[in-house]
Amino acid sequence: MDLYREIELLVEQIPDGMFSTYKAVAIALGDEIAESAVKQFLDGRENRNVFSFIKDSSCFFNKFKTTFPLKKLREEQLELSRKVITDDDFGEIESVAGMDVAYAGDTAYGAYVEMDTECRIIKRKTVKMKVDFPYIPTYFSYREMPVLNELFKKEKPSVVMVDGNGILHPRQFGMASHFGFLNSVPSIGIAKKLLCGKIDGNYIYIKGKKVGFMHGKEKPIYISVGHKISLESSLAVIKKFCRYRIPEPLRQAHMLAKTAKNENNL
DNA sequence: GCGACAG
DNA sequence: ATCTTGTCGC
Structure with a gap:
């Protein structure tokens, strides 16, 4: 999964004259723990729509259309974690x-x-x-x-x-x-x-x-x-x-x- | 509830 | 992880 592309697809949704926050984008990705990753990615691309916080709340955009990609990955982790074997399952170590x-x-x-x-x-x-x-x-x-x-x-x-x-x-x-x-x-x-x-x-x-x-x-x-x-x-x-x-x-x-x-x- | 958080 | 010089200690 190309998460950088997912971030771009979210930022493109922000209308002209409106702004959003790193945290709002992270939440739209599916997990606010991604806030600093969003910031690092966008700051390195001369971004002008997303900031740490928005002064004028009337300009704040956070109505993203999203599938919450990180939520899917989280669910995958939970599902696969049940299949992990925590006992020895090998022959001699060579x-x-x-x-x-x-x-x-x-x-x-x-x-x-x-x-x-x-x-x-x-x-x-x-x-x-x-x-x-x-x-x-x-x-x-x-x-x-x-x-x-x-x-x-x-x-x-x-x-x-x-x-x-x-x-x-x-x-x-x-x-x-x-x-x-x-x-x-x-x-x-x-x-x-x-x-x-x-x-x-x-x-x-x-x-x-x-x-x-x-x-x-x-x-x-x-x-x-x-x-x-x-x-x-x-x-x-x-x-x-x-x-x-x-x-x-x-x-x-x-x-x-x-x-x-x-x-x-x- | 809030923040922190492998590399 | 990466950006960086010198420096303390065996």
Whole structure:
């Protein structure tokens, strides 16, 4: 889904002489959490119809005709979240892959790094492509999934580490779960900041359900099940591949994506 | 009710 | 995530 186009279609509805707000457009998209994404997109396009607030309420337009696209994505997340498998569903682990994406505007540079159980790199690759969806908290996968799917074609690692959350998500369907489900591969979510949930000891809960683990003391990372792997096994894999704060497959993928971006940008 | 919110 | 220099510490 091209959400940038959806924003344009809304803004085009604003009559001459009338104005709207970033929040009103976000609500028309289906979720006001998208307000800052709307602002960032429109401000970068010399927009003259939409502002943070409208002084003269008689000029305020918010009667958008819309299908609330984000509402549909939310419903999809809720539906697919029921299909996520949170138990081990794999044989022996022979390799672990990490994937990450770096950006230059809306050009994405994705990187894939696969390592054997001795933490040696056995495969590296990158892809470059445009993205048509802004970063919106809790809808992150709709921005990066096309890049991850392209990277993952023909790859067969035992487990994948994804830069973001698994079921540690308001609708229990973060990017790691989304990716694992679409590719039917065991996946682990690894985030550097807490998106939601309550911390009790080292575990993280949402409505009383255990959905993640806080790993590390000073600058912790937040681990959650993506798909087809238990939290216990996820933690075992993380520990085995942690040389620094970020597990090695992900750290290597992060560096590779950054390098790919810089080389294409000079 | 209100605000915050993975990358 | 990105924009950026130096700097503290092992």
